[in-house]
Amino acid sequence: MQWANIILQGVLIGGLYAMFAAGLSLIFGVMRLVNIAHGDLIVLAAYVALTVTERLGIGPLASLILVVPTMALIGYALQRGLLNRTLGDDLLPPLLVTFGLSIIIQNGLLELFTADSRKLQAGAIEVQTFQVAEGIWVGLLPLIQFGVAVAVIAGLQVLFYRTALGRAFRATSDDPPVAQLMGLDTRHIFAMAMALSLAVVAIAGVFFAVRANFDPAIGPARLIFGFEAVIIGGLGSMWGTLAGGVILGVSQAIGAQIDPGWQLLAGHIAFLVILAVRPQGLFPKVSG
Amino acid sequence: MVRRGVALVPEGRRLFPSLTVEENLKIGGQCGRPGPWSIARVYELFPMLAEHRHLPATSLSGGQQQMAAIGRALMSNPHLLLCDEISLGLAPIVVRDIYARLPALVADGLSLIIVEQDIAQALKAATRVYCLQEGRIALSGAAGELTRERISAAYFGV
Numbered sequence: 001m002q003w004a005n006i007i008l009q010g011v012l013i014g015g016l017y018a019m020f021a022a023g024l025s026l027i028f029g030v031m032r033l034v035n036i037a038h039g040d041l042i043v044l045a046a047y048v049a050l051t052v053t054e055r056l057g058i059g060p061l062a063s064l065i066l067v068v069p070t071m072a073l074i075g076y077a078l079q080r081g082l083l084n085r086t087l088g089d090d091l092l093p094p095l096l097v098t099f100g101l102s103i104i105i106q107n108g109l110l111e112l113f114t115a116d117s118r119k120l121q122a123g124a125i126e127v128q129t130f131q132v133a134e135g136i137w138v139g140l141l142p143l144i145q146f147g148v149a150v151a152v153i154a155g156l157q158v159l160f161y162r163t164a165l166g167r168a169f170r171a172t173s174d175d176p177p178v179a180q181l182m183g184l185d186t187r188h189i190f191a192m193a194m195a196l197s198l199a200v201v202a203i204a205g206v207f208f209a210v211r212a213n214f215d216p217a218i219g220p221a222r223l224i225f226g227f228e229a230v231i232i233g234g235l236g237s238m239w240g241t242l243a244g245g246v247i248l249g250v251s252q253a254i255g256a257q258i259d260p261g262w263q264l265l266a267g268h269i270a271f272l273v274i275l276a277v278r279p280q281g282l283f284p285k286v287s288g
Numbered sequence: 289m290v291r292r293g294v295a296l297v298p299e300g301r302r303l304f305p306s307l308t309v310e311e312n313l314k315i316g317g318q319c320g321r322p323g324p325w326s327i328a329r330v331y332e333l334f335p336m337l338a339e340h341r342h343l344p345a346t347s348l349s350g351g352q353q354q355m356a357a358i359g360r361a362l363m364s365n366p367h368l369l370l371c372d373e374i375s376l377g378l379a380p381i382v383v384r385d386i387y388a389r390l391p392a393l394v395a396d397g398l399s400l401i402i403v404e405q406d407i408a409q410a411l412k413a414a415t416r417v418y419c420l421q422e423g424r425i426a427l428s429g430a431a432g433e434l435t436r437e438r439i440s441a442a443y444f445g446v
Contacts, residue, residue: 183319
């Protein structure tokens with residue numbers, strides 16, 4: 001019974017990792033950009049949410065109404081103003097620029113908010129739990145968080161395969177020059193992809209900030225979780241990313257149960273095992 | 289360029305591999321130029337495409353892909369359609385089939401510029417022919433006036 005509880009907790013936290021990963025996977029898929037600043041953008045979203053909740057006196061979940069569009073706007077501007085200039089045949093310039101961005105965000109947050117650990121307060125919802133079966137208890141907040149993660153992944157899937165914007169994303173990803181030839185503005189398409197990615201980051205950042213303490217320096221570790229979930233799931237597959245997040249979450253939960261010091265280690269080991277056995281990930285999307 | 293009514297059928301077709309045939313056509317029509325072309329009309333012109341509409345574009349045969357690429361370009365309702373090497377890598381019978389559909393397009397008021405290495409095919413399809421050599425026009429004239437020999441002479445000087 002104890003193990004069932006642990007695995008369930010792992011699955012639920014996996015939803016959060018999947019949200020970290022989804023935005024990362026999306027922009028890599030559309031424009032082959034590896035965003036090193038992704039983790040720091042999650043932390044930035046957490047601080048934006050902190051400011052919004054403190055100034056307006058609203059709860060973290062309500063703050064999403066403001067945080068999501070804010071982050072999406074930042075994403076659009078960032079891509080249009082900076083990252084589009086780094087894209088090309090070479091993968092290195094966007095890596096270097098987003099690495100620099102990562103440092104700028106970390107230090108900017110340090111200046112503005114100091115190095116103190118902060119947390120978003122969601123009130124009673126944080127500690128509410130209910131029994132799903134004999135001896136198995138689930139927290140309301142982790143459950144909402146997992147539900148939102150599934151909804152986000154399903155939403156991205158529908159957007160990619162059922163809408164005109166998704167079609168434009170896939171066409172641009174396949175062949176940017178021909179997409180341009182068809183009258184698509186690839187700079188705008190890329191910026192829309194980054195806006196979407198940061199909208200997902202905003203949701204992930206708020207849930208993360210409610211769940212745990214955060215400070216300006218913890219972004220890179222979230223980036224690693226995101227990367228691991230993407231690789232475990234297989235590049236280019238949204239549902240695979242969810243599965244990757246869940247596997248990572250469960251491994252960490254099991255590791256932590258054996259010895260609290262093994263939580264992160266167990267996650268990394270699960271990642272390395274899958275990388276060694278199935279380098280293409282569990283659910284890769286065939287085609288380059 | 290697309291909004292002004294110029295569409296290109298690129299050399300080597302270059303369909304979007306992760307999109308279905310129908311989605312490729314929709315991308316072509318996304319620029320929103322008004323005109324007579326619709327997905328239904330492209331399928332009328334190339335009935336083979338309708339059968340495979342939900343397959344990934346690159347799972348089609350070369351000829352069908354070429355039809356899809358022409359269809360995709362037509363979806364933007366161009367005045368002028370540029371076709372680069374339509375016959376590249378295709379079986380002669382398929383090439384003939386595709387060329388057989390072109391006069392209908394011209395009759396509709398569409399202008400076509402075709403780059404073609406197959407002289408016989410080019411002479412049959414065109415009203416005017418230009419032979420380019422190293423970026424300069426080496427020979428030009430109405431298709432009826434030019435012969436295979438004169439074209440060879442213009443290129444090779446024999």
